[in-house]
Amino acid sequence: MSLDFFDELSREMWNLQRRSLEPLTSTSELEEKVIIEVDLPLVSKKNIKLRLINEGLEIEASLSRCVKFERWGTIQRSCEFRSFYKIVPLPHQVVPENAKATFKRGILRVELKKMKRDKYEIHIE
Amino acid sequence: MRYTKLSKIVNIIETNPIKKCKYCLVGTPDVGLVGTIALGYIINHQKMMEIGYIESETFPPVMVVHNGEPKTPVRLFNKNDTVVLVSEIPIDSNLIPHVAQSLIEWVQSKGVELIISLSGIAVQNRLEIEVPSVFGICSSASVQERIKNAGINLFEEGFIAGLHAIVMRECLKKKIPNVILLAQSHLQYPDPGAAASLISSLDKLIDLKVDIKKLLEQEDEIRLRMRELMQRTHQQMQQTQKGREQEIPPMYA
Numbered sequence: 001m002s003l004d005f006f007d008e009l010s011r012e013m014w015n016l017q018r019r020s021l022e023p024l025t026s027t028s029e030l031e032e033k034v035i036i037e038v039d040l041p042l043v044s045k046k047n048i049k050l051r052l053i054n055e056g057l058e059i060e061a062s063l064s065r066c067v068k069f070e071r072w073g074t075i076q077r078s079c080e081f082r083s084f085y086k087i088v089p090l091p092h093q094v095v096p097e098n099a100k101a102t103f104k105r106g107i108l109r110v111e112l113k114k115m116k117r118d119k120y121e122i123h124i125e
Numbered sequence: 126m127r128y129t130k131l132s133k134i135v136n137i138i139e140t141n142p143i144k145k146c147k148y149c150l151v152g153t154p155d156v157g158l159v160g161t162i163a164l165g166y167i168i169n170h171q172k173m174m175e176i177g178y179i180e181s182e183t184f185p186p187v188m189v190v191h192n193g194e195p196k197t198p199v200r201l202f203n204k205n206d207t208v209v210l211v212s213e214i215p216i217d218s219n220l221i222p223h224v225a226q227s228l229i230e231w232v233q234s235k236g237v238e239l240i241i242s243l244s245g246i247a248v249q250n251r252l253e254i255e256v257p258s259v260f261g262i263c264s265s266a267s268v269q270e271r272i273k274n275a276g277i278n279l280f281e282e283g284f285i286a287g288l289h290a291i292v293m294r295e296c297l298k299k300k301i302p303n304v305i306l307l308a309q310s311h312l313q314y315p316d317p318g319a320a321a322s323l324i325s326s327l328d329k330l331i332d333l334k335v336d337i338k339k340l341l342e343q344e345d346e347i348r349l350r351m352r353e354l355m356q357r358t359h360q361q362m363q364q365t366q367k368g369r370e371q372e373i374p375p376m377y378a
Contacts (some may be wrong), residue, residue, distance in 0.1 A: 013353050023316055024352050039314040041348035067349060104252050106345065107314070 020085035023059065025089070029091045035087050038108040043084065044068070045103045050110065052096045056089040057110060093117070135223040135229045137201070139177040139253055145205035146235035148331050151228070152243040153199075153288050154215045156360040157316030157317070159245035159308055160376035163323045164211045166340045167333065173202035173209060178229065180184045183220055189213050207333070208232065213354070215361035216288060225291040233301060240296060241327065242289035245310030245319050246280070257319045259326040264296045264303040271303055275329040277359075280307060289363070305329075313359045315351040317344040 013022040024039040029095040040048065040061050048061040090112070098113035150167070152160025167173070179199040188195040198213040216224055232240060246260065260280035261272040269279065285293070289305045296303035306326055310319035320335040328335055340347075 013356065026313055039348060061312055089368035107252060
């Protein structure tokens with residue numbers, strides 16, 4: 001079995017300090033835009049906050065009710081979670097003003113227009 | 126306990142040996158975790174009994190704990206003449222042929238009449254689909270006739286990848302009736318709606334009488350709790366070329 005399996009197994013999809021869960025996301029890059037999808041079950045549209053920050057797209061969404069998980073391992077963990085939180089890195093610079101977002105059946109879809117890079121010629125001394 | 130050594134790598138351990146298996150339902154984590162969700166729900170709903178597990182030295186050294194009880198992650202359940210194989214870990218692509226072979230030889234020794242693999246087929250417009258459709262891939266004309274009579278559409282062109290592809294290959298070799306049921310699904314988000322469609326189709330095929338109401342009521346909860354398995358499975362699917370299932374094959378037989 002590859003080591004990736006254990007890397008992934010040990011990578012926790014929650015943050016105990018924040019009491020937040022990490023949502024599943026997918027990022028696709030098209031010619032003119034970047035599309036980010038986020039799976040947000042137990043969330044209603046009014047409780048989602050989206051921000052474009054230097055690190056990427058920041059998603060914060062409170063859950064309609066707290067969720068409790070029991071975990072096993074070296075330390076028995078039991079914790080209530082209140083929200084989803086994740087910063088999704090962007091594969092390309094985007095124009096914040098042209099961002100569009102929809103939320104349907106618990107799936108958030110954000111479309112971001114790519115910023116066109118002006119050509120800048122570098123002069124050779 | 127009966128120990129059946131069928132392959133050098135994978136063994137089936139029967140903790141409560143059964144005599145007969147008419148139907149064998151198979152679901153391991155893949156597209157939208159559809160098969161895993163559907164079979165997990167059926168096992169609970171039908172109050173099936175755990176009858177054994179699949180063991181391999183090459184499985185990851187993982188045990189799952191349910192209600193304080195450690196369990197192996199790939200287990201067999203039974204009720205009446207139906208056996209269910211369900212896995213709580215994605216199966217490594219190198220192990221898939223061994224698992225498929227062992228399972229088929231074992232169910233063949235129990236007089237299996239039909240192996241039904243449950244999975245999903247990723248569709249890009251899943252969000253627009255209210256009730257996902259189910260398609261069937263059959264090992265023979267008589268199985269095709271059976272799924273047509275159950276009102277299930279045939280899957281006509283495409284690739285299939287993963288455990289159910291190898292189970293089909295082995296069934297064709299050994300002339301064991303096999304059908305793969307695929308529900309339209311999300312690729313990388315757990316999809317209980319697609320699992321509900323699978324159960325409805327399965328009900329028409331083998332008359333299990335499973336009410337999907339509770340499954341749909343728990344949809345959000347299931348999606349939330351299966352995030353990590355989905356994440357791991359998605360990585361695994363990239364190894365087994367699951368993404369190709371949306372392609373049209375270049376040649377016609």
